[in-house]
Structure formats: structure tokens, C-alpha cells
Amino acid sequence: MNAKRMRDPEATRASLLIAAEEVFLEKGFGNTSISDISGRAGITKSLIHHYFGSKEGIWQAVKQRRFNYYSDRQLKMLENSELTLGLLRESFILYFHFLKSNPEIVRILAWMFLERDQDDCVHKDRELVEKGIERIKSGQKMGQIRSDIDPKFILFTFIGMCQHWFQDKEHFILDFCGGEKNIPEDLDELYLDAIQKIFFEGISPK
Amino acid sequence: MNAKRMRDPEATRASLLIAAEEVFLEKGFGNTSISDISGRAGITKSLIHHYFGSKEGIWQAVKQRRFNYYSDRQLKMLENSELTLGLLRESFILYFHFLKSNPEIVRILAWMFLERDQDDCVHKDRELVEKGIERIKSGQKMGQIRSDIDPKFILFTFIGMCQHWFQDKEHFILDFCGGEKNIPEDLDELYLDAIQKIFFEGISPK
DNA sequence: TAATTAATTGGCCGACCGGTTAATTGAAAA
DNA sequence: TTTTCAATTAACCGGTCGGCCAATTAATTA
Numbered sequence: 001m002n003a004k005r006m007r008d009p010e011a012t013r014a015s016l017l018i019a020a021e022e023v024f025l026e027k028g029f030g031n032t033s034i035s036d037i038s039g040r041a042g043i044t045k046s047l048i049h050h051y052f053g054s055k056e057g058i059w060q061a062v063k064q065r066r067f068n069y070y071s072d073r074q075l076k077m078l079e080n081s082e083l084t085l086g087l088l089r090e091s092f093i094l095y096f097h098f099l100k101s102n103p104e105i106v107r108i109l110a111w112m113f114l115e116r117d118q119d120d121c122v123h124k125d126r127e128l129v130e131k132g133i134e135r136i137k138s139g140q141k142m143g144q145i146r147s148d149i150d151p152k153f154i155l156f157t158f159i160g161m162c163q164h165w166f167q168d169k170e171h172f173i174l175d176f177c178g179g180e181k182n183i184p185e186d187l188d189e190l191y192l193d194a195i196q197k198i199f200f201e202g203i204s205p206k
Numbered sequence: 207m208n209a210k211r212m213r214d215p216e217a218t219r220a221s222l223l224i225a226a227e228e229v230f231l232e233k234g235f236g237n238t239s240i241s242d243i244s245g246r247a248g249i250t251k252s253l254i255h256h257y258f259g260s261k262e263g264i265w266q267a268v269k270q271r272r273f274n275y276y277s278d279r280q281l282k283m284l285e286n287s288e289l290t291l292g293l294l295r296e297s298f299i300l301y302f303h304f305l306k307s308n309p310e311i312v313r314i315l316a317w318m319f320l321e322r323d324q325d326d327c328v329h330k331d332r333e334l335v336e337k338g339i340e341r342i343k344s345g346q347k348m349g350q351i352r353s354d355i356d357p358k359f360i361l362f363t364f365i366g367m368c369q370h371w372f373q374d375k376e377h378f379i380l381d382f383c384g385g386e387k388n389i390p391e392d393l394d395e396l397y398l399d400a401i402q403k404i405f406f407e408g409i410s411p412k
Numbered sequence: 413t414a415a416t417t418a419a420t421t422g423g424c425c426g427a428c429c430g431g432t433t434a435a436t437t438g439a440a441a442a
Numbered sequence: 443t444t445t446t447c448a449a450t451t452a453a454c455c456g457g458t459c460g461g462c463c464a465a466t467t468a469a470t471t472a
Contacts, residue, residue, distance in 0.1 A: 007438060007449055028320065030236025034430060044451055046432085055430065110316050113373050115234045122377065129381045146403075152382045153400035157367060160374065164366030167319050175335045176358045194359035197352075202408030213419055213468055240460060250421055255461065
């Protein structure tokens with residue numbers, strides 16, 4: 001219906017955001033210029049300042065958008081579940097697949113690490129983390145998880161095993177498999193199986 | 207002897223490299239200017255082009271130098287050790303502390319991921335990886351390590367648990383500890399203890 | 413010593429940076 | 443229709459960027 005509107009602020013804002021994300025995640029904040037973004041979006045660069053105030057501003061917006069999506073999804077994941085070992089395993093798998101289909105998250109985090117970005121927007125997941133820790137704690141009380149490890153570390157390890165894979169998978173293929181030949185199609189799943197074994201055996205009570 | 211030489215190309219080249227590494231790892235490639243580097247080194251910026259050709263050139267040199275240092279050290283680490291579970295644990299701890307005292311490595315590796323660096327210098331550690339896998343395999347044969355997990359994945363997990371910590375420690379402090387207050391001095395060691403428990407319990411035969 | 417080579421310098425260049433401004437245009441309100 | 447306001451544009455700003463070059467200076471060679 002509005003397909004031919006000559007002006008559609010929402011749409012231009014959106015396509016600026018999309019273009020910005022593409023370029024930022026490809027080259028990082030410092031290497032990206034405003035005109036890179038406007039060029040890719042096919043929109044004058046002035047409009048970036050009009051909608052986002054500054055280069056910093058649109059980078060914030062990009063991050064925020066992605067992290068809101070992230071934590072919304074994650075919260076829903078935790079919402080209606082009492083923790084049992086089975087459900088912990090389930091959310092482990094869910095998280096792994098979430099990262100797999102949202103590689104942007106991994107790149108954003110890596111860029112923020114390198115550019116020493118201390119943005120608060122990342123910490124929307126504090127609530128998420130608290131819930132996760134709560135679940136692990138009760139799992140420990142119920143005797144399903146060994147109690148001699150700080151729940152914070154258990155959760156962090158959980159996250160790390162997944163993130164690290166999607167960050168260094170390429171190195172794995174090159175250095176561990178000796179190149180591109182003979183990589184199994186389901187490499188991701190094979191890895192997921194392996195870390196499940198290590199992780200869940202590792203956190204089980206003796 | 208040569209302490210007072212007015213010109214010492216090797217020395218200037220070296221101090222340019224050092225300054226470059228400092229600034230690059232501090233601010234990132236894109237946010238660093240040639241004059242930042244030359245300023246810190248106290249050397250005219252023209253010399254950067256003289257020795258390294260371009261900004262890209264000196265960046266490559268920085269990465270290469272650090273990565274060579276990395277794999278050389280790692281190889282020495284593995285050199286004279288038969289694998290027993292005790293030694294595996296020892297090299298786990300060694301690797302962790304190596305990363306702790308060489309944070310540049312973690313940053314460089316993150317850069318390589320983001321820049322999709324297919325540099326040959328990365329593959330220096332293929333030899334490294336092969337040795338590590340060999341050790342784990344023999345550990346499996348001896349019944350010290352469970353055999354139902356691919357040694358490649360065991361090694362990769364090993365590396366990941368350590369790397370991920372030094373990359374996302376800040377997020378851990380913010381999101382998991384609720385800010386800077388009350389962080390134990392020996393947080394690194396506490397984490398190391400935790401992942402040791404998980405990892406070694408996880409790879410033990412039942 | 414004289415000639416040659418290489419290290420080092422400061423000054424300069426065009427390009428591009430992020431950001432601002434004033435003017436133009438389209439859509440919606442009156 | 444007229445008015446009003448937001449969306450959009452192009453031109454422009456001072457500043458900095460990476461890179462280049464010609465001149466100078468120290469070490470090496472003949």
C-alpha cells in the first residue's frame with residue numbers, strides 16, 4: 001500500500017540501520033566511515049546525523065537493536081522452565097543454535113572487546129544472567145549439579161564454550177582439520193556433542 | 207658498544223614495531239593513525255613508510271611478530287613432556303597463565319577472526335596442534351582420558367575455556383558480579399580452578 | 413679523502429573524515 | 443487551498459588522514 005511513498009522515515013531509518021550493521025560488523029567502528037554507510041544504503045549521509053545524531057549514535061543503535069533481539073530471545077528461552085538437568089541441556093543446545101544463526105552477536109562482542117567499547121547496552125542481559133545463575137543454584141541444591149563450583153563460573157563456561165566455537169571455528173578447520181577438505185557437513189553438531197559431554201559430565205556430582 | 211650510534215636502523219625498526227603494537231592493541235587498527243605511532247616512538251612518521259611501506263604493512267608486521275612469539279613459546283611448552291593426566295593439567299595451567307601474562311595474544315587472535323585473516327602465519331601452530339592432539343590420543347589409549355570424544359574437540363575446548371576468559375572477563379565482572387565492587391583479587395585463579403574442575407572431570411573416563 | 417649509499421627529516425599533497433548549514437521538497441494539518 | 447513541519451538534499455567546513463618527496467645527514471665504501 002505505502003510501497004510507493006516518496007518519503008518513509010521509518011523505512012529510511014531502518015535501511016540505514018541495516019546498512020550500518022553490515023558495514024560495522026564487516027570493518028569495525030573505526031574503519032567505517034559515515035559515507036560507507038550512506039553509500040551502501042543509497043541515502044545521503046546527512047540523514048544519518050538527522051536520525052542518529054552522530055556516527056557513535058548509529059553504532060549504539062545497531063548494537064542496541066541486536067542485543068534487544070538477543071536478550072528477548074534468551075529470556076523467552078528461560079521463561080517457563082524449572083531447572084532440571086534436562087532443561088539445562090536443552091537451553092545449552094538452544095543457545096548454541098541461537099549463536100549459530102545469529103553470528104552478528106559474536107562479531108559485535110569481538111569488536112567491542114577490541115575497541116574497548118564499554119557500552120551499557122550489552123548488559124541488558126544482566127537480568128538474563130541472574131536468572132540463569134538462580135537456576136543453576138537450585139540445581140545444585142537438588143543435587144543435580146555439583147556444588148563445589150561457583151554457579152557464575154558454570155554459566156560463564158557454558159557461554160564461553162559456545163561463543164568460542166563460532167569465533168574460532170575457522171582456525172579449527174585450518175589447524176585442526178588441515179584445511180577445507182574432508183570437513184564433515186555437521187561439524188557444528190559434532191562439536192556440540194563433544195562439549196555437551198565435557199560440560200555435563202564436568203558439572204555432575206560424583 | 208653501539209649504544210651511542212646515531213643511526214641504528216634495526217633499533218628504530220624495532221621501536222616502531224613496539225610502539226605500533228602498543229597503539230594498535232590499545233585503540234584498534236582503524237582508530238590508530240600513523241602519527242600516533244610515530245609520536246609514541248619519537249620517530250618521524252615517514253620512517254614507518256620507509257620500513258613497512260604502509261600502515262597496513264606495519265600492522266601485518268606487528269601481528270606476525272606477536273604470533274611467532276606465541277607459537278614458539280607454545281612449542282617449547284610442549285616439547286619435553288610425556289602426557290599423563292597430571293602433565294595435561296600442568297600444561298592447562300601453564301597455558302592459562304601464559305595468556306594472562308600475554309594479553310596481546312588474545313587481542314591479536316580476535317583481530318584475526320574479525321579481519322578474516324587467512325594469513326600463513328596463523329598456520330604455524332598447526333604443528334603445535336598436531337602435537338597436542340597426539341598427546342591426548344595417547345592419553346586416551348592409556349585410559350586416562352575418555353575415548354568417546356574426538357581429541358581435536360578436547361584440545362579446542364581446552365584452548366577456548368582459557369581464551370574466552372581473557373576476552374570476556376570484563377563482561378563477566380559487569381554482568382555476573384554486578385560491577386567493580388567486591389571482585390576478589392584472585393578472580394583469575396578462582397576461574398582457573400573452576401574450569402579445571404569442569405574440564406578434567408568432563409574428560410575423565412567414567 | 414672523496415664518493416656512494418642508506419637513514420632520517422620536515423614539509424607538503426590531495427583525499428577523506430565527521431559534522432553543520434541552509435535551502436528544497438513532500439506530506440499532513442489547518 | 444494554504445500553512446506548517448518534517449524529510450531530504452547538496453554544498454561546504456575545518457581538521458586529519460595516509461602517503462610522498464626533496465633535502466639533509468650519518469655511515470660505508472672506494
